[in-house]
Amino acid sequence: MTARGPERAGGPTHDPAAGNIPRPPLTLVTRERLHAALDLGVRSSLTVLVAPAGTGKTVLLSDWVARRQRSGQPVVWVPGQTPGALSEVLERVADAGDSAVPDPVVVDDAHLLPPSAVAEVARVLQQSPDAVRLLLATRYDLPLPVSEFELRGMALTLRSRDLRFNDAEATELVQAHAQNATVEDIKVFQEKTAGWAAALVLAARTLQASGDAVWPLVNQRPVLDLLLGETLGTLEQGVQAMLVSTFGATSLTGHLATILSGDPGAGSMLADLAGNGLLVTEYADGEGGDPLYRYHPLLVELLRRRIAASAVDRALVVDAQHRSALYYENRGDTEAALRSALGAGDGPLIGRILLRHGPALVSAGESDLVAAGFEALPSGYVDQHPQMIGVRGLLRRVTGDVAGAVLDAGSADRAAGTDAVTPDDEALAADAVLLRLWESRYGWYDADSAIGRARSLLAPAGGGGRTHAVLGPERLALLLIELAAAEIWADDLDAALGHLDEALVTARMAGHSRLIAGGLAHRAVVQYARGQVQNASRSARGALDAGGDQGLPEEYAVRAQVVLGFAALCELDLDTAWQCHQLVAATGVAGSDAVVGSLRAMLRAVLLVEGGRLDEALTELTTDPASAGPLPSFLSRDLALLRFRLAILVGDQAGVETQVKVLERTGNAAEAELIRAMTSIVQEDIQTTVKLIDGVLDRPAVYPPLAAAAASFRTVLLARTGDEAAADAALVDTLNRVMPQRLLHALVPAGHEPAFLDRLRRQTTSPNPHPFAAVALEKLAGDQAAELQAGGMTLLARTRPHTRAPVPRRLEAVINGARIQLTAREADVLDELALGSSYTEIAQALFITENTVKTHLMSLYRKLGVEKRSAALRVARSAGLL
Template identity: 35%
Template sequence: MPSGVEGGAIAAHPIFARDLPGNWVPRPRLDELLDEATTRPLTVVVAPAGSGKSAMLRGWAAQQSARKRRVLWLDCRRARPRVASGVVDALARASEAKGRTVVVLDDAHLLAAADLRAVGELLADGDGRVRIVLASRRDLMLPLVRLELAGQVTTIRATHLRFTDREASRLITAHANGAAAADVQIIRDRGQGWAAALVLGARALAAATDPVTAREALSTTEQPVLDYLLGEVFETLDARTRHVLLCTCSNDLVTASEAVVMSADAGAATLIARMAAEGLLVTAARDASGETAWHYHPLLQELLRRRVVSDGPEHELHEAAEARIVQVSGQHGDMATALRHATHLDDAGQLVELLRTHGLGLIANGERELVGMALDAVPDDLGDGDAGLAVLRALERRAAGDLKRATQLAGQALALGVGPQAHPSTAWGVGEPILLCWLARTGLLPATDAIGAARRRLERGAVDGESHGPDAGRAADGARAWLLIELAVVECWAGQLDAAHEHLDAALVVARAQGADLPVIEAMAYASLVDLARGSYSSADRRAREVIARVQETAQQQATFVASAHVVHAWVALNDLDLELSEQHVRLVRREAAGELDVVVDVLVHLIECHLLAHAGQVQEARSYLDSPPPVPGVVPRFLRRWYAELRGWLALLAADVDDAVEAAAELRALGKSADASLVDAVVLDLRGDPSASAAALDELLEACRPGARRQSVGAAAAVHRTWMSLRDGEIEDAEHQLRGLLSRVGPHRRLVLADVGRAPEFVHLLAGEAARDDAHPAAADLLDTLTRLGGGRSIPAQATARAARERPAPPLVVDLTSAAGTTSGMVIDLTSRELDVLRELSLGGSYTDIAATLYITENTVKTHLASLYRKLGATRRAEALRSAREAGMLPG
């Protein structure tokens, strides 16, 4: 492995020629092909194992480095699951560098679909200075139609990589110095240009004590040439080296410490390092912790593993090696390593015991694939009828997103005696309430039963593995955090929001203490949703930002949790009447987790999209869309059903559909939301032509929902309707009085109640008057800025009562605009006192920042007042506005 690859991440420096083995053979023909190919955005090298593509790319990269050209290398075998973020980081660095940068992704066939999409997007959006080379054993499903149509992709296949006779001869003599011409000819004929066959044949010949006999065997063997050559090379190794290789061959990556433990040879690491230095199908690398490690070439690994299978000649040797690493890993608390190696043991009982004790915690800590592999290794006769295994299988499938199979396995677990009334004494205990909580979310079990089972399990204290070493304790903490999260989610589903909030905070404490990224991200994601349900929008928004930041920092591929964070941002922005930002976050939700949304996220997106349709004036379309909710599995949380009924009632009121509004009120009452239902009823009274009864009902609600109470959203909505009724009916003084009460209720994140009324010019005018007062309400100017940005609006309805015709008080400032000749133009400039203040500061040459600081308002409010000033003065620029104001006598000439 080149020194440019460390810890599975892209290195910050190029590859150097010294990283190549001494018997590496330059191939100018292929170097020229790569030079030409990398003038395009993407080069894909597709060839099977043993074709020499990695060595060829390393040699070419070394030449590029010698020419002072920038090459960055990523080994996809070790970079998972951080491949996409690694590419992003590399491209970020490349964009800062001068000139062209080539990013090489070796073993690109290991990339997940999400990684390939990320690579495709980066190429599509790139500035042309970055080139990507993908080396793969198979064709890749890349979303690169545009690049392919434009001829911006080059594919190099195995036929290009085959050695010519001249190249093959040089490669053979590099590994078998002094080989006779006849020997070289035989190996070249048998190898047929394939790098692995040429190298192995040369080494077999070089190691043979009798070259004549070796040459005859090579020319007459009926075995597949690679099998024969591998066997010949392996047999030429000394017994100690063969022993180390056989003991460690089950590992995809062999670390120095594992090599020593598994082989019981203190010098094992030195032997493997020597093989890597000689280029004998072993490649040096580093593991995630930075420890020295090695890859065995797939061809060598296949040969070794065939020898250690159950009926192989070296099975007992390998079994003893696996037993040693399982025991030592367990003693050191490395339960993931212990479980991984236990899958290779004949002792299935030990495998089941490890799963029983640590499987759940390992899933919780992000080792779901490992646990799934271990479960697959459990013999059917041992696993059938085991309720605990059924629970673990169901939870593993659920964590993998295979909900159909998870539900089937959950049914099997229930049939085997798992249930809310069980009090298990085995280590499987914590898995059962987790499973029951999930079943409650799917509607297959009453939520109260699941909540009771989970709370009883938590009251018992210890969970899986707490007495089995430090990492075992970490697994136990992971299981406990998982249980707390699942319990909180079901409590949220059942409307027990305070309890859910408490248990999620506890889960965060446990997860942060153990330093596990995944449980922390999951707990924060659900905590942000619970905060949203409780009306704590600022806290929800903050937690959602933490989720996205944590995912980016840890390079976790958790699209579902990122989507939940974006939907929280979208809902908060919606309630703050930042409709454009809300729509942007909805698009990000769809992009992050298309097809795999959580129930809460899916329904929230649906509700937000209905709101956005209504705010765009498409009320009937929004009602139709609301009546066709997304097809989501399981039950919908109580708070979402309430929001659904609230939105249905609001849309019905906008459409003046009294019957539908009454039905929505009844649904709200059935959900225990009597105040929300009373609000709808009060507005319905107005729609039915009884404004007095409506006003009385709204006043009663306002008294019951004082500012600071839990039902702030109901009080805010009631205040809006009450203010609007007074304004609509021409009762300006009462409207002004109601407005000040409204402003005390409608703070940040509760402005959604103004979405309709706030667009009316009459309401904006009323609010502008309040903002211009010397004793203006502190929230008036900021809310005016929000509503001005919202734009649009509707006028007072034509069916307003006769009181609407009452003449309103004169505005604070009325100026006749006269022409330079002194004739009246017939135009009237209507300025508020605050606009006049802004105008005077503008005439003094102040910037937006200066004006804002002088008048103690925000820069956005300054811009709002200036936009109004320019419109009233018929100006588009500062100079024009000041000239018009001077002509009107509003400023000194």
């Protein structure tokens, strides 16, 4: 009987999200003392079976589960190989609360759980011990609070000594396999095996086959190895050949066993072995299909040793591996296909798999496997098959052999020629273009040429989509992603987004998770460049999720993390933004990829500003982080806007003008005009500045974060005019611009204005409040304004009416018999001089450059007839100018 879930309330309680419950062997000894212990254990939160392989843990648990099923009691079975299923089960039972006694959850092979899953189990036990009844079978102790729970009477542990078969159980087990076993035979077995289940079964089968219970110790081999070997020797040759041919598979169906062994009766053989308990376990597939079989690790090890010593058995394995490679390749499991081809030692088959599927395997993180494939090729194979050069170059690229990859890029170009005649030629042409696209992003190859070649390859003159079909979905998706990456660097974001969408469709069709992640990571950068921060964040999270437990290649992961850092920054979550920055900075990609390097530098700089570390931020942005040529316009724009903000904070008027010119020069004219409109408040009246801002904001193509910042700036200015209705309307417009992508960081300068926060607060309590007003108020009110505490000053703060330097009462005076006339700016400088300010401080306070300060001072000294500060202050006071 298969140990399936019992029926309850009209339906089965076996959880399809969990695992397949193994069937107990037909020759089963029911161990009542251990069943009673398990029954007692599952009344508490945790029961643990800790014992090595071959002690009967799985058989015991499957028999206990089957008995519960027959009595209509619920149980959930989860294999340790499926930690995702365990997470689902834990989440459900935890959510159920304490309203009822939870169903027992049996986790077999719990030692196979990854550390994250074990940590999750520990967390659930600590936080909700009454919500779970866990029964874990493991080969070694896990980092769980077992001792603590035992002291509280909430845990039970069974170890090897508890699982040993006692004399009565051993007698029943041996006689189930060897009906003629005597009391003396069983006594010998008990003495030699110490109640070890696997050894007892194998000893009994040896006795049944040979009639001899003498315990041999030939060549001092381990007892179990000897028993296994002698037991295998009693099996029919066909069964032995089937085991030798199939032992390398981690999980078997009868159909796969037939393919690997070439024996149509392989499925029946497996069923018989599992039924007799010969270290072959049968599992139901959970969906009513063919059962699955797994070999005990001890049996696998014995078969491996046997093959090493037998040329005949090695020949069987080679044939099976060859059949396996073809089988897995036809099923699309290219990793298993290449491993099988390596096992067969078939050079041409290895080469064919590498050529067809090498790029996909490299992209899937299997560079070690692909490298092993190249090492296994016969000497001179690549020279005789130049179509392999491109695959080797892609392998060298991801393994850090940059020089080798560059050499292979050139060789692949030469080998590709001009006309692709065969599918292998087209694969080489695609690989050559892939390498050239990669080189173009680092300035080693002309980007326009690489992009043109890729587009030509993807849209051949003959049409019909032949290239797409011949390349296959994985290579095609990789080519589209690399093309998009080059187009991002070349400033063609529309084309990049189109190719990324096509790459995602293709990668999803192929089921290639890492290529899906690559497409999403690059798309996140494009979306961020357009100011679609939340869309970019979703794409970045999708990329990381697609990587799963295996993770992502660094070049994809850093893009996702840096975008998530900016998304967190936009929501004023500075801690998360710093964490993302640190993850990016810890990789080598930020130092070599200009796009990632630029984004990392800007993320760090803006976080330094938010932390009040203005000098460090200025140092971070001293030079452009690019080595492969001029930056794309979106990076130039973002760098210029960040440098503009810093220039405002430190009072560097010349720096402001420089960044406006950078914006104009790099194709960001609307942003430059909007900056000019905002800074006009220094020279113009409020109405003029508002009118200038309105004129630019009416355009649809202004960078959304800057547009949101300008709208909030306009709101503050309108409030200063006393036009309450216009200011309220401007605030609503600001919130409408901020809300879709949660661009809260754009509001920070306005958020430092008490009047802006007051207006936002009134908006939250109005009869018809804006849906985002409360969020904005909460975030902005909690901002620490560290950049202001460090001495920075925003443009709004510099132009507040009450912060303008007071005009001296007198601008005219008689000095040494001559009448002089000070300018208003000279009077401002004189006032700052009287406060003891340095040149730098005067420049910051008056929002002028230090050179301008010196020019005003020279004029001032000349008019006062002095040469130094102290004399100027003394004369000015005596003349009534101070």
